Amino acid sequence: MKANIIVSLKVLLAFTVLLGIIYPLAITGFAQLFFPYEANGSIIKINNKPTGSELLGQNFQSDSLFWGRPSFSNYNPLKSGASNFSVNSNSIAILQKKQADRLKMKINNKSNDLLYYSASGLDPHISYHSAMIQADRIAKVRNMDIKEVYKIINKHNEKKQFLFLGEERINVLLLNLDLIKIENEKSK
Numbered sequence: 001m002k003a004n005i006i007v008s009l010k011v012l013l014a015f016t017v018l019l020g021i022i023y024p025l026a027i028t029g030f031a032q033l034f035f036p037y038e039a040n041g042s043i044i045k046i047n048n049k050p051t052g053s054e055l056l057g058q059n060f061q062s063d064s065l066f067w068g069r070p071s072f073s074n075y076n077p078l079k080s081g082a083s084n085f086s087v088n089s090n091s092i093a094i095l096q097k098k099q100a101d102r103l104k105m106k107i108n109n110k111s112n113d114l115l116y117y118s119a120s121g122l123d124p125h126i127s128y129h130s131a132m133i134q135a136d137r138i139a140k141v142r143n144m145d146i147k148e149v150y151k152i153i154n155k156h157n158e159k160k161q162f163l164f165l166g167e168e169r170i171n172v173l174l175l176n177l178d179l180i181k182i183e184n185e186k187s188k
Helices: 002-034 092-102 128-142 146-155 171-188
Strands: 043-046 048-054 126-128 170-171
Touching: 043 128, 043 171, 048 171, 128 146, 128 170, 128 171, 146 171, 170 171
Parallel strands: none
Antiparallel strands: 043 048, 126 170
16 A cells, blocks of 8 residues: 555656646747747737737727727736626626617627627627728727728738638727827827
């Protein structure tokens, strides 16, 4: 019996070192060597300052910027996830109020991604359609030609993955950074 316990502890120690230390270090080293941008969170830097991640949604509320999907966690990755409220929950009123606020902004039901929360609450993308229905507001607020706004949207349109998975989508952060860049160039 004592021999079995000693063998078991040796195996436990060996697998702990192998799978808890060596394997994670090897994978981290591989990722840092071959995919450093992705391994470090796909952080976008402007003037060497972190602005955001391509992988996480952000809370854009200004009328001069495109809005992303609503987030129950307020885009906090530590609290990511759905609300898990049932229709009988008292807290469902919070979600209904936020949804009603978006409906007042003349977002129609065809743009479900602008009305409803994503499962993670961190989705950085909106559908192509959702970007297009915001184009008129952006053009008016920014005093831009609507065709110029359409051009920016089309520039950031990501096609279906592998030509058949998902739908066309647009990264809201990248889209808004382009708008800000154009505004900065015009003000020079």
